[in-house]
Structure formats: C-alpha cells, structure tokens
Amino acid sequence: MxxxxxxxxxxxxxxxxxxxxxSDVHPQVLAAQAKPIIGHLDPLFVSMMDELKQLLQYAFQTRNEMTLAISAPGSAGMEACFVNLVEAGDKVIVCRNGVFGERMRQNVERCGGIAVTVDFKWGEPVQPAAVEALLKDHPDARFLAFVHAETSTGALSDAKALCALAKRYGCLTIVDAVTSLGGVELRVDEWGIDAIYSGSQKCLSCVPGLSPISFSAAAVAKITARTTPVQSWFLDQSLVMAYWSGGAKRAYHHTAPVNALYALHESLRLLAAEGxxxxxxxxxxxxxxxxxxxxxxxxxxxxxxxxxxxxxxxxxxxxxxxxxxxxxxxxxxxxxxxxxxxxxxxxxxxxxxxxxxxxxxxxxxxxxxxxxxxxx
Amino acid sequence: MxxxxxxxxxxxxxxxxxxxxxSDVHPQVLAAQAKPIIGHLDPLFVSMMDELKQLLQYAFQTRNEMTLAISAPGSAGMEACFVNLVEAGDKVIVCRNGVFGERMRQNVERCGGIAVTVDFKWGEPVQPAAVEALLKDHPDARFLAFVHAETSTGALSDAKALCALAKRYGCLTIVDAVTSLGGVELRVDEWGIDAIYSGSQKCLSCVPGLSPISFSAAAVAKITARTTPVQSWFLDQSLVMAYWSGGAKRAYHHTAPVNALYALHESLRLLAAEGxxxxxxxxxxxxxxxxxxxxxxxxxxxxxxxxxxxxxxxxxxxxxxxxxxxxxxxxxxxxxxxxxxxxxxxxxxxxxxxxxxxxxxxxxxxxxxxxxxxxx
Known part of the structure; x- marks a missing residue:
C-alpha cells in the first residue's frame, strides 16, 4: 500500500x-448548493429540472424546447454546439477577435468541419461588413460562429446584426454567450440565434461547472438530419434531451451534478426576481x-x-x-x-x-x- | 420580453x-463545497489542486503523474479515456456484462476505433478465459476495456487477472472504476492498469459531477505518439495536463469547478483518514x-x-x-x-x-x- x-x-x-x-457567487446560491442531495431521478428533482429549463428560457429570452444546462463548464458547452451541429465537411465561418474565436476554430476542425476564419484586431468587435464579404465568397458555408462578448478583450459584438446577416446568406449561427448572458442585452428568439452556450460562473453568479445552452428548431432539425453519429457520447444532445425532457419517463444518460444544479436554479431565480x-x-x-x-x-x-x-x-x-x-x-x-x-x-x-x-x-x-x- | x-x-x-x-454526501463534504469561492488560478487554489492530486493518487494506489479529476461526470471520464487513447482504426476488445460495457463499445466506435465485443450474462463477472481466447484471435488488438464493478448488475470482475492477461498479449487496459473506487480493493500500479476513470458520487460520498482519472506512463506514451488530434478539445489530456500540472505557470484551459473540487478534496481527505x-x-x-x-x-x-x-x-x-x-x-x-x-x-x-x-x-x-x- x-x-x-x-x-x-x-x-x-x-x-x-x-x-x-x-465571479463572486451569491450567498443564496452557495447556500442552495449545500442543501441535501436527492437522487437525480427523484420526481422532485425532475420537477426542479423542469423549472430550471423555464428559468434558462427566460435568461436566454427563448422558447426553444432544447434549452438546458450541460453538466460541465462553458468550454464543454461550446463543444456541445459544434459536435452536434457540424458534420465532416461542413463549412463554418469563424470570427476571431480574441481567444475564444480561435477556440471555436479548433472545435470546428476537431469535428472534421472546414473553418474559414475572419480576423479582427484584439479589442475590436466583429465587423459585419467583413463577415458579409466572406458569406458572399462562401455560398456553401453552413454556419456563422462568433463570440458575443469576448472575455479575453472585453469587446461586445453586434449579435443581432450578425445573426440577421447569417440568415440572409442561409447560415445557422453558433454564438458564444459565456460572458454576455445576464450582463448585456441578449435575445435569442428575437435575434434568431440558432445555437448558443454560456457559463454559470460569470454574470449568473453561480458556481463554475455548468454550461447553459439553447438550440433553435432549425438547429434541432440539422441535428436530426445527421447521417453520422455525434462524435461525443457525453455531449450527444439526442441522448441528453431524453434525460432533460423525458418527464416521468426520462431516460438515464449520466448522473446530473445535483448540487450544482440547485445552485443554478437559485442563481436564475435571483436573475428572474431582479428582471x-x-x-x-x-x-x-x-x-x-x-x-x-x-x-x-x-x-x-x-x-x-x-x-x-x-x-x-x-x-x-x-x-x-x-x-x-x-x-x-x-x-x-x-x-x-x-x-x-x-x-x-x-x-x-x-x-x-x-x-x-x-x-x-x-x-x-x-x-x-x-x-x-x-x-x- | x-x-x-x-x-x-x-x-x-x-x-x-x-x-x-x-450516494449520500458526507456532511463535511457539503460544508466544504459551500466555502467561499476563490479564483481558479489563485495560488491557494493551485496548491489545493496539488493536494487533490496526491489524494487521488492514494485512492487509486498509483504514482501516475497524470492523475486528476475531469470537470464533468463519470461518463465524461469514460470518454476522456477513449478519445485520448483510441485512434481511428485501433482495435479494442470490450467486455460487456451490463450497461457500462456497452457504453464503452459506443465510445470506441465514436472515436473511429474497432470494437470487438465479448459478452457475459448480466450478473456475471467478465471471465478471463473468454477474454484470453479473444486476445489470441486478435493479436492486433491494442486495448482491453472492461468494467471493474458493474453498476447495472452488482458484479465485480477480477481486474488484477484481466490486466495481467492484457499485458501478456501486449494490450493496454482501460478500466471503469466508477463504482469500485473506495468501495473494493483496487490497486492501479500493482495491477498494471493503464487508464482508469471513476465518479465522485459513489463510494467517495462526494457531490456528483467530477470524474477522477489516472493514466499510466504507457498510456501517456500512446497519447504522446498520436498522429491525429484528440477529437474532443474539452477532454484533450495534453491541454488539461498543462492546467493541472503547470504549477505556478499553469496554462488556462477551462474554468475549474472550484466548489466541487473543494468537495472532492474533503471527501478524499475523509477516505485517507479512514484508510x-x-x-x-x-x-x-x-x-x-x-x-x-x-x-x-x-x-x-x-x-x-x-x-x-x-x-x-x-x-x-x-x-x-x-x-x-x-x-x-x-x-x-x-x-x-x-x-x-x-x-x-x-x-x-x-x-x-x-x-x-x-x-x-x-x-x-x-x-x-x-x-x-x-x-x-
């Protein structure tokens, strides 16, 4: 021994x-997390997850059915978006104006996608005109991916304008909202965002380790039409959704991080109470x-x-x-x-x-x- | 709105x-988790992670340098083992005597590996003789994968004998210890296990959401010799290790689930105190x-x-x-x-x-x- x-x-x-x-965790959130654990298939826990979904829909301003928290940090939320949506050979226009745009590019390539990058100076927002030029040059692009709030530089990009552009050129959008959710204006349905991920540890004042995500009906249709399995078993949304949306019949996928989800529930309640x-x-x-x-x-x-x-x-x-x-x-x-x-x-x-x-x-x-x- | x-x-x-x-979380563990958050690059947090590594090495009975906790549940720990080790075309012998052996097979195939399965009745352990027959039939197999303690059936397999067999036939071993770690005898170094993953929420009495893992020197060598990138960015151990082992120079990879790691530290301390x-x-x-x-x-x-x-x-x-x-x-x-x-x-x-x-x-x-x- x-x-x-x-x-x-x-x-x-x-x-x-x-x-x-x-960021600092709200004391009520820390207290919520320390409440006694119950089973991840307990009917009371299932109800709590249903509430969590409503609270996430509010925070994202969406009615997307596929709205949930990935049981891992924001970088896993990013990966969840790319591995589910991007199939081998899919072309993705990736905007880089800091660290996280570059991480998106790496995700695209690890899924076998083709990343076409457009670069902006660090500290500058993504410029819609440059993106439009690229969308014109690449009519076969399937996705536009960009960071709403670049944590590495502090720059905010115009997600509404970029999503409108993407729609005009027939692209779905993948948006990094890790730092923006809860801190600046963000309207998933009104702006037409197709896939979005965030993190629990920024403007939600929750403990780190969870990644809220939401997929539009068009994004879900792209996933449903896949001809190849999602390369990640853990992040495969067709499996995860059977757990989050099964109600009384939910299928076991993985063991949810019960106490961290208590914390997220409380932090989103605080956000809803403030408005x-x-x-x-x-x-x-x-x-x-x-x-x-x-x-x-x-x-x-x-x-x-x-x-x-x-x-x-x-x-x-x-x-x-x-x-x-x-x-x-x-x-x-x-x-x-x-x-x-x-x-x-x-x-x-x-x-x-x-x-x-x-x-x-x-x-x-x-x-x-x-x-x-x-x-x- | x-x-x-x-x-x-x-x-x-x-x-x-x-x-x-x-399982029930020890009250001290819940209390540890509710302690105030500090930054994931704070020198005090870095020291805590160094201690956590020592505690994990003890629990696994290993001196493996690559011993850490994945920031996600056991199923992500499973995936971390497969995506890092198995490259396209690698043949893996997968033993199935319950739900989790089958999940291993799916992981192998999602990495582009070739899974050769050997089945046992639900409730029975993996039989070394049947495994040996398969090892003989497949001299090109690179890995033997099996579940030490099958959570779906309650059966314990002889990990020591299976690892000895694998070594004799030149295979590395991938072992699921989600339910075994801390509950039954398990000796990673003595038994020659190459890659092992567990979960925080079973015999460690910690909150769910973390997956302790450990890779032997031979497993690390296989990862280092890869000619293709690991398909998962989040689970890529070459990136994760730069965060866990960088000491003062640790490279940012993802935001660690700070409070959950406090909890794991405390639960492993309790295990070390009991022996x-x-x-x-x-x-x-x-x-x-x-x-x-x-x-x-x-x-x-x-x-x-x-x-x-x-x-x-x-x-x-x-x-x-x-x-x-x-x-x-x-x-x-x-x-x-x-x-x-x-x-x-x-x-x-x-x-x-x-x-x-x-x-x-x-x-x-x-x-x-x-x-x-x-x-x-």
Whole structure:
C-alpha cells in the first residue's frame, strides 16, 4: 500500500473576485448548493429540472424546447454546439477577435468541419461588413460562429446584426454567450440565434461547472438530419434531451451534478426576481462608475466606448507598473482578484470584471481605492 | 420580453440514498463545497489542486503523474479515456456484462476505433478465459476495456487477472472504476492498469459531477505518439495536463469547478483518514449485515457470492411485488431511495447501494425495516 497523505482541511480565504470569472457567487446560491442531495431521478428533482429549463428560457429570452444546462463548464458547452451541429465537411465561418474565436476554430476542425476564419484586431468587435464579404465568397458555408462578448478583450459584438446577416446568406449561427448572458442585452428568439452556450460562473453568479445552452428548431432539425453519429457520447444532445425532457419517463444518460444544479436554479431565480433588463442596466451603471474612477487614475480602456462590455473592463496597465506585482498585492493585501491579460494582451492589460452579484458599488470602491494606492 | 417565470426556492427533502448513486454526501463534504469561492488560478487554489492530486493518487494506489479529476461526470471520464487513447482504426476488445460495457463499445466506435465485443450474462463477472481466447484471435488488438464493478448488475470482475492477461498479449487496459473506487480493493500500479476513470458520487460520498482519472506512463506514451488530434478539445489530456500540472505557470484551459473540487478534496481527505483498507473492510462488513437481513426476508441476490459487490446489492424483486409501488412508497413514506433495475434487469431487480458514507448500520436498519413492512 502507498501510505495515505496527511493533508489538512482546505480553508479558502474570503476573496472579492473581479477577474474574468469565476465571479463572486451569491450567498443564496452557495447556500442552495449545500442543501441535501436527492437522487437525480427523484420526481422532485425532475420537477426542479423542469423549472430550471423555464428559468434558462427566460435568461436566454427563448422558447426553444432544447434549452438546458450541460453538466460541465462553458468550454464543454461550446463543444456541445459544434459536435452536434457540424458534420465532416461542413463549412463554418469563424470570427476571431480574441481567444475564444480561435477556440471555436479548433472545435470546428476537431469535428472534421472546414473553418474559414475572419480576423479582427484584439479589442475590436466583429465587423459585419467583413463577415458579409466572406458569406458572399462562401455560398456553401453552413454556419456563422462568433463570440458575443469576448472575455479575453472585453469587446461586445453586434449579435443581432450578425445573426440577421447569417440568415440572409442561409447560415445557422453558433454564438458564444459565456460572458454576455445576464450582463448585456441578449435575445435569442428575437435575434434568431440558432445555437448558443454560456457559463454559470460569470454574470449568473453561480458556481463554475455548468454550461447553459439553447438550440433553435432549425438547429434541432440539422441535428436530426445527421447521417453520422455525434462524435461525443457525453455531449450527444439526442441522448441528453431524453434525460432533460423525458418527464416521468426520462431516460438515464449520466448522473446530473445535483448540487450544482440547485445552485443554478437559485442563481436564475435571483436573475428572474431582479428582471433581465434591470440586471443589464445595473451592469451598465456599475461599469460607468468604474469607468469614471479609472479615468481619474489616468487609465485607458482597450476597447472603444461603443463596444465596451460593462461586465468585463479591459484596461491598459499604466507605463512603468509591474503587472504581476500589482495583481499579487491586490490579492494578498486586499483579497481582491483582478484578471491578467490573456493572449496578445498578456502583460499589457488587466481585466476587471463586474459580473452578476459582483457588479456592486462596494466592489468598485475597493478596487479603485486599492489601485489608487498601488499605482501612485 | 418574455416574462420572468415565478419559481419558488427549491427545498429538497432529506433523503437516504441507497441507490446506485449518487450516494449520500458526507456532511463535511457539503460544508466544504459551500466555502467561499476563490479564483481558479489563485495560488491557494493551485496548491489545493496539488493536494487533490496526491489524494487521488492514494485512492487509486498509483504514482501516475497524470492523475486528476475531469470537470464533468463519470461518463465524461469514460470518454476522456477513449478519445485520448483510441485512434481511428485501433482495435479494442470490450467486455460487456451490463450497461457500462456497452457504453464503452459506443465510445470506441465514436472515436473511429474497432470494437470487438465479448459478452457475459448480466450478473456475471467478465471471465478471463473468454477474454484470453479473444486476445489470441486478435493479436492486433491494442486495448482491453472492461468494467471493474458493474453498476447495472452488482458484479465485480477480477481486474488484477484481466490486466495481467492484457499485458501478456501486449494490450493496454482501460478500466471503469466508477463504482469500485473506495468501495473494493483496487490497486492501479500493482495491477498494471493503464487508464482508469471513476465518479465522485459513489463510494467517495462526494457531490456528483467530477470524474477522477489516472493514466499510466504507457498510456501517456500512446497519447504522446498520436498522429491525429484528440477529437474532443474539452477532454484533450495534453491541454488539461498543462492546467493541472503547470504549477505556478499553469496554462488556462477551462474554468475549474472550484466548489466541487473543494468537495472532492474533503471527501478524499475523509477516505485517507479512514484508510483505504479500512474503507474496503467497512463496505464488506455492512454488505454482510444487509445480506443476512435480506436473506431473512427471503430475498435472493442476482450475483453469485464470490462476485458480489458489497457497495451495490442487486436483488431479485420477490414474486407478486409491484416494483414501482414499493420504490415509490420507500421514497415517499421513508425518504429512502433504492435503485430500479436497469436494462435487462428493469422490473426484475432492485439495486441497494451501500456506498461510502452511506455504508452504515443506520441505513441498513431503515432499509430492512421498511422492506419488511412493505413486502409482507
């Protein structure tokens, strides 16, 4: 026998999370998650999942039947969209203006699809004109894929305009809403989004580990018409849906993460109680407060004003400032986490999140006060 | 806008879970999970993950470097093993003696592998002689895949003998330990298991949603020698490992399910404190108590004694008893969940779990008392 390691209990400190996610979890959500476990086929759990579906439909503003939470993080939600929809040889136009557009391209290729990429500068939104040019050049494209809110740069793209374009050229849309859901305007049915995925750990203020997704009737029809099996058994939506929508007859697929789903149920209830439009307005109002304070410190934003995400503020690190040292001091002396730059922005930018429960004045006060001390 | 649904808070009842999993979660584990969230790249979280790896190595009895928890349920752990190891055209001998062997076959085929199946009656263990015959017939087989503890039937197979056989014929082994880990003897290094996956929600008494896995050096070499990319981005171990083993330099892959990992850390600490061998002995002792009581009620086991899993007791439903009615009464009047039969055993058998924290005398007393009332 290998001996048992002697490991003490883990006591995390109380941090304030103002990075790119996970964001602060609402106390009611943490409490919901700690409720006693029941079976994943218990009739009471089945009812709870039915409620969860209604709450997700509200958050996405959709009546899509295929609306549920993947039992894994947002990157699995992304993969769920691509593996179910994209078959070998399908052409997908992929917009890249940060890390997550590139991850979409990798997903397309791992499904055997053909990715046609269109690039935009980091910090810029996806430009509909450039996308339209590509749609014209590729009349055989089946999908347009883009990121609504780029977590790596803080840029918001015009999902409504891009979806309208895609429809005009006969493409289905696959939209990354990991950081946008609950934080900025998003209307799945009105905008005609066909497949969308998000994450629990951003503007929903839930624990990380779940990925809300929704597929339109057209997307479901594409899945139904597949001639090859979905390469992932775990993410095969025809199997997952038999579990989520079977009612009393639901078919066992995998063991649902029961306690995490309690947490998502509670976080979506909080969103419904606040009202989506109020939540969007709150994110915008808190962003404006943070913006004013940062500008007083002489800090510049990476993204031009019309495209700035209120929930993810990418800012340039001032000249002469030690990136890692400031972030470490914020963490160790103020228990405040802000995000490092990612990819092209590593070492050049910070990312300050104002997400969900974290989009609150107390947090802005702490962040501005601490930065004022450390940058002078 | 679609209006917000009015959904009340969800208050689950206090159930006793004696089904096939999820099992009762230890109170300390629920409490650990409810601790405040910190960032998934926080140095304190990184240290916690290093400890988690040591604890998983102990539970698996391995020194494998590639030992970690997949951020998704056991079926994703299964898929992680197959998609990383099996390349198009690779031949895999798959043993089927219940639901999960069949799921392995589907995984092989979805990776483009060639599955050669060998079938055993439901309730029987995998027979090494039949496997050896197949290994002889298929000298080009690269893998032997089997389920250590079949959750659908309650049968234990001789993993040690099967792995020794596989080695003799030059095959790597892929072992399903979803229900076995922590409940019965399992020694990854000593037995020469190459790839193994489990689940958090069985004998570890943790919340569902995580899948501990471990790959031997030979398995890692097979992955490293791949000429094609792993079809799943989310489960690609070369990417996942850069996150789990990068230390201070860990590369962002996906957002770890922070609170669920707190829970796994605590549940593995409890296992280490009890000692693996003590935990195995406790499962066996509790099984014997349950067995005596069930036999007094005239109930017969599905599996022959030498192959019975102590943690999952598959028993025949007595003649003339209404399966669904008894299970509903147990649930509604005793708050006790036992498992229905699955697949070939649906309507014919019940599955009584004694897993982890649930393998305790109080639960056996409740179960036997309630069955005595309902079956007479």
């Amino acid at each position: 290998f001996a048992a390691p002697m490991i003490p209990a883990f006591y995390p400190p109380r941090r304030i999370l103002m990075g790119p996610g996970p 989506l439009e109020n939540a969007w307005a709150r994110h915008q109002a808190m962003h404006q407060e943070l913006r004013v304070g940062l500008e007083q410190l002489g800090i510049a934003f990476v993204v031009e004003e019309p495209y700035r995400l209120p929930q993810l503020n990418a800012i340039y690190i001032p000249q002469g400032i030690d990136d890692a040292k400031v972030r470490a001091t914020l963490l160790n002396e103020f228990n405040l986490e802000i995000g490092a730059g990612l990819g092209e922005l590593a070492g050049k930018a910070w990312r300050i999140g104002l997400m969900g429960f974290g989009a609150r004045r107390e947090n802005i006060a702490l962040c501005l006060h601490a930065l004022r001390q450390l940058l002078n | 679609f209006a917000a649904p009015m959904i009340p808070a969800f208050y689950p009842p206090r159930r006793i879970l004696m089904g096939p999993g999820p 693996l061998e003590n935990a195995w002995a406790r499962h066996q002792a509790m099984h014997q108590e349950l067995r005596v009581g069930l036999e007094q009620l005239g109930i017969a086991f599905v599996v022959e004694e030498p192959y019975r899993l102590p943690q999952l007791n598959a028993i025949y439903i007595p003649q003339g008893i209404d399966d669904a009615k008894v299970r509903a009464t147990l649930l509604n009047e005793f708050n006790l969940e036992i498992g229905a039969g699955l697949g070939e055993l649906a309507g014919k058998a019940w599955r009584i779990g004694l897993m982890g924290f649930g393998a305790r005398r109080e639960n056996i007393a409740l179960c036997l008392h309630a069955l005595r009332q309902l079956l007479n």
